[in-house]
Amino acid sequence: MKLLLVVLATLLSGFIHGYDCKIVQFIFGDSLSDNGNNNRLTKSFAQAALPWYGIDFGSGIPNGRFTNGRTVADIIGDKTGVPRPPPFLDPSLSEDVILANGVNFASGGGGILNETGGLFIQRFSLYKQIELFNGVQRLIRGTIGDEKANKFFQEAKYVVALGSNDFINNYLMPVYADSWTYNDDTFISYLMETLRAQLMVLHGMGARQLMVFGLGPMGCIPLQRVLSTSGGCQEKTNTLALNFNKATAKLMDELSAKLPNASYQFGDAYDVVNNVITNPKKYGFDNADSPCCSFGRIRPALTCIPASRLCKDRSKYLFWDEYHPSDRANELIADELIRKLRFKPVNKTN
Template structure:
């Protein structure tokens, strides 16, 4: 009888150690759009928002397309690396397992997605923030079934969360007359609509365990190459930039209110508008030579919208702020990430020195 009791106690002790090991690993859960997508849209067969063609990914790992809408890393990649966090794999990656989730977290970001469900409808398939949160709920069910509710709750409450959407709600919704939101709202009422929706979404994430969360603000989206080339002057579009500033101001206020309201929450707003705007105004000061046109372009045909194999690349990708008509280059993302790290005083979590098993950025800026 004593032997049976001893064996039972040993089994319980081992099980507790295993659960504690799972719950102590700090991982990231990322919700976002194409600025954070690491491959989800690759598995949305009908989606028109794709980064599956060369030259996307040319400066990352083996240089092949990997689902990131850039030549290299995302801002979330770089911040996570600096903090010693693993890079979370795409949720829709068919190789994703419960063990991978426990080791690395998950990235739900989807190119074309927005805070609003209606945003990005022209892309046919994309994951809105509500859909991404729904998928996160499914992830929680999987993890609870594997390690139990108590350990799962500890695991999810100890994780880091990133929410980075909003630009599509303007560029691929409100600012396009084909969407009903463009005539149902004015600038202020649309910002209010976005904030009401985002508030409900962040409160939902809190009920699901999100305690340490950062919402990324918008950059000067009126200065992306697409907006410039569609304007009559080639200059930045002031209205779009003013909307980004209004979004950031409202978003920062929302984070303050939620921090005061939600128990045990540490919700931050990452505003990099001035960081990017400073590069646009004076690129050479920050080591860039071009801040108004894409590195990857289809000759004189603009806007080409996406980078394609027939596109021509700039001679030095590290000197361009923008990779394509929409998205920053790896060098720009690194600069933005470093500024946010300094601004918020991010420190490494206690997980060793290696950022992750994901491939590092390829060193050569030369076109193959």
Template structure:
């Protein structure tokens, strides 16, 4: 879990073509961590990375916990809504079927997951990016069995793929001395290791049919409330922020290299570091009153790593940049999503069905 403004969207546009009796839509296949999880970890019974208790989800739909590590929408939710795309259900949702996949895609994101298999080990259960890709291969076999190989290939090449990972690999791996990676690498060699692993994963996704890709860059992860409260000064952790910038630079080069070398690949890097850093530095310019502490907190006991029913909520959730110790609020996610859409010039997908509606925002709670 963490503050990551993000990492990977694979994008190919496919405009409602009838294949073997199916009117194939543009759907999303989302790979990620807690910033994109919509309920997979709720079905991992031994996972310690959970958003299954109030007040998670309070500003989404019926206000009940839904597996999102936020009070409302994820960045992927917001971008998908703006593009007119359906919201994909969690892969581990027991109601998932081939027909639902063809209509909505699938979300594989898992809180605590990382680019590296070893990341987030103390969460017990989580899905790493390699595991998520393995599950995606299984989904491909399901769809091929239903509509045939040729139709399935066109369907998957026409989907949008989102993956947002990377900050866990630092916050819940490299920057923690309990992990071997913390003493096996220095800052530069770890960034190299991480981005070369990502390169291999993106090449694998391309082999599986992805033709357009966007990777979300990391935000200033040294400024999340957890990192601030663990410091003696309460200020942002400069080393963590420099690591995020190093990763963004290296990952951007990886995407550019792959875009130029892989057949029919058009890979993009969605970097929102600067705007998030500005929101944190100048919150009032964006309508926020607090940019250094979580809206949902357990009184003066910090860090309370998750929001729980006994936690107290801020008076106005729309005025807080952070929802809990790790994750941005719905309002902050909207700014992040808008910045990425603007930078990459995304346009709405022309589909017959109306896009998924944005959730209603529940009333604010008083302290």
């Protein structure tokens, strides 16, 4: 009997908190990945707290996602068997929740640089998100010990998805010092130096399987179009995105070769989004240049609000609001990244 109890205790110890049987993900990002953090930053001007955000997600009540449905990270996780991590500021976050689901630190308006998005008052920059992750690590180490925690964090998946705000809500706005301190090339170099340091910190904290999302053709988002004289894409902004992607892809290759046991990948969906913009009908879209949720002829309205008008068919619009893709567009992007990076299902239960 005593032997049976010892065997059962040994078996059960591997399943306590789920750390030994489930791979989770930790997400670092901006509004494209935020799933509720900014809605709990009471002074933030970047929130998805009003209808019609979240209209196609669960109960249809705003949940902090800056779209009508799912984020790219949601969809990739769902299709590869990785649980959806709750936002860091979720009041129900606990050791058990973290061990079973990971954590999402993404924050609308956040950037690679600390100074990015300052006009939003409250947001988490990437350095702040890493600082919060450090606190999570201390919590988990205190719960399951260093050895098991090391295994847990090294087996986890990591997503870093920032950069667009560093351009749109920093470098391209003359109210920010970076806009006159740098030129296009030196600003991207500044971003890469900062991102390199941040990713090396994450590696030191156990991040081994990590993907950095690239930027899409951000010069073609509705906000950029409506601010142009012609209503067309801002080619300078698109060129910045392409150069950022090229530099980031190179950085991922360098870090994968340099850092022990690191598998750092670059997720590039620029081409597929650009193809939709060029030929929307081919991909089942009717509109690829204006937001589904808008305030009539008043442009830009910037955010979706209760008084906004919704398009007739949300699945036919590439963009949900002036900044962000629709659920359907996010699924297209997620499928492209899964295909390109050959993601395989994890957490199989046979």
